[in-house]
Amino acid sequence: xxxxxxxxxxxxxxxxxxxxxxxxxxxxxxxxxxxxxxxxxxxxxxxxxxxxxxxxxxxxxxxxxxxxxxxxxxxxxxxxxxxxxxxxxxxxxxxxxxxxxxxxxxxxxxxxxxxxxxxxxxxxx
Amino acid sequence: xxxxxxxxxxxxxxxxxxxxxxxxxxxxxxxxxxxxxxxxxxxxxxxxxxxxxxxxxxxxxxxxxxxxxxxxxxxxxxxxxxxxxxxxxxxxxxxxxxxxxxxxxxxxxxxxxxxxxxxxxxxxxxxxxxxxxxxxxxxxxxxxxxxxxxxxxxxxxxxxxxxxxxxxxxxxxxxxxxxxxxxxxxxxxxxx
Numbered sequence: 594x595x596x597x598x599x600x601x602x603x604x605x606x607x608x609x610x611x612x613x614x615x616x617x618x619x620x621x622x623x624x625x626x627x628x629x630x631x632x633x634x635x636x637x638x639x640x641x642x643x644x645x646x647x648x649x650x651x652x653x654x655x656x657x658x659x660x661x662x663x664x665x666x667x668x669x670x671x672x673x674x675x676x677x678x679x680x681x682x683x684x685x686x687x688x689x690x691x692x693x694x695x696x697x698x699x700x701x702x703x704x705x706x707x708x709x710x711x712x713x714x715x716x717x718x
Numbered sequence: 719x720x721x722x723x724x725x726x727x728x729x730x731x732x733x734x735x736x737x738x739x740x741x742x743x744x745x746x747x748x749x750x751x752x753x754x755x756x757x758x759x760x761x762x763x764x765x766x767x768x769x770x771x772x773x774x775x776x777x778x779x780x781x782x783x784x785x786x787x788x789x790x791x792x793x794x795x796x797x798x799x800x801x802x803x804x805x806x807x808x809x810x811x812x813x814x815x816x817x818x819x820x821x822x823x824x825x826x827x828x829x830x831x832x833x834x835x836x837x838x839x840x841x842x843x844x845x846x847x848x849x850x851x852x853x854x855x856x857x858x859x860x861x862x863x864x865x866x867x868x869x870x871x872x873x874x875x876x877x878x879x880x881x882x883x884x885x886x887x888x889x890x891x892x893x894x895x896x897x898x899x900x901x902x903x904x905x906x907x908x909x910x
Contacts, residue, residue: 603764624767624792626760626799629867658785660792661875665865696785707863 597638605631606656610638612645618653623667624660632666639673643680650674650682655689655717657697664700671708678710689715728895732828735893735903736813739826743817751823752816757809758802758829763795770816779823779910786883786908787823791816793876793883794827794904802829803899821910825884828903836892836900843890846881854882880906 601607606621625631652674659667671686678684686708688701698714705712736755743750751773754766770791774784795814804810815826831839849857858878865874881888884906893901 603768604760624763624796626763626796658788658792660796661879662796662867664862664875665867668862668865669867693781694785696789703859703862706859 597635599635608635610635610642612642612647615651617651618655619667620653620655622658623656623663624658625663628660628662628666632670636670636673639670639677643677646680647677647682649685650677651685651687653687653689654701657691657694659697659700668704668707671704671710675708675710685711685713687713687715689717691717728899731893731895732811732813732901735828735901736815739813739815739817743819743824747820749818750815751818752814754812754814756812758795758798758812758814760799763792763799766795766814767791774823774910777818777910783823783908783910787816787825789883790825790880790906790908793880794825794906797876797904798827798829801831803831818910823908823910824905825908826903826905828901830895830899831902833894833898833900836902839902840892843877843888846877847886847888849881851886854878854886858882880904884908 595612597608597610599605599608601621604622604624604626606619606623608619610617623631654667656667674684674686686701686704688698688704690697690701701712701714704710740750740753742748752766752770754762767788771784771788774787779787798812798814802810802812811830813826813828817824817826846854846857858875861874861878868874877888885908887907889905891903891905893903895901
């Protein structure tokens with residue numbers, strides 16, 4: 594239960610949620626044919642993880658492409674993180690983007706407005 | 719309805735549409751870069767989008783334009799996968815073409831839809847086309863904030879995304895094929 598790892602494919606991101614190592618990250622591109630099918634297990638894992646009641650939770654995103662359906666799915670994932678925040682967990686979303694990628698930067702800003710989570714914007718080196 | 723029946727009305731309309739598009743990209747400084755006709759599944763979406771990306775990079779298209787093109791390509795192709803209908807033999811007739819005219823990239827896609835869906839889709843697309851830049855962005859934020867995934871898996875953001883990324887050049891057409899089905903065609907442009 595401590596660890597979720599999903600390897601990246603041609604149209605889905607790499608996901609690693611490891612509570613023992615305190616690493617939570619989502620990287621790559623996202624345009625699965627069925628976003629519900631791909632993201633439901635990830636969101637379900639987070640739901641189960643609530644039972645651990647972590648003091649802090651820092652999740653790092655480094656996505657360079659999101660299809661329109663994925664944008665909704667990632668929003669739903671972020672809203673699940675907001676649940677943690679309501680429970681008292683100190684949640685940080687680390688939003689990484691390439692220097693010249695205004696789209697991804699803007700998507701992060703949109704998410705910040707919608708979820709009201711604590712966002713840390715970071716430019717990729 | 720068997721769209722594959724040689725010489726059927728449906729096939730004639732479909733083939734004329736596809737040939738008409740391709741014909742517009744012959745001649746000086748024009749080229750058909752990508753052309754796919756027939757069934758479309760997610761594996762093909764991955765392949766086609768990969769080919770498009772590589773081609774654009776080889777042509778030296780700006781990174782910004784490549785992203786826009788890639789965005790539109792994925793939305794158009796996944797729209798077909800999600801909503802493209804099949805005929806009685808389970809065959810899904812679609813087309814996807816990219817034509818280059820000078821520095822302008824034209825992205826065309828088409829799929830069969832039930833006639834029962836034409837009116838609402840027509841209204842929705844006309845509504846999107848009527849939005850100004852500000853209204854478009856505002857509407858996008860509204861759908862993003864309130865949006866959920868539908869039963870089919872779409873999110874209602876696809877056409878908005880295409881309109882945004884194509885600098886409001888998204889155009890569409892419905893051609894009646896028979897009593898049950900129409901051909902839905904989409905076209906948008908990106909400056910390279």
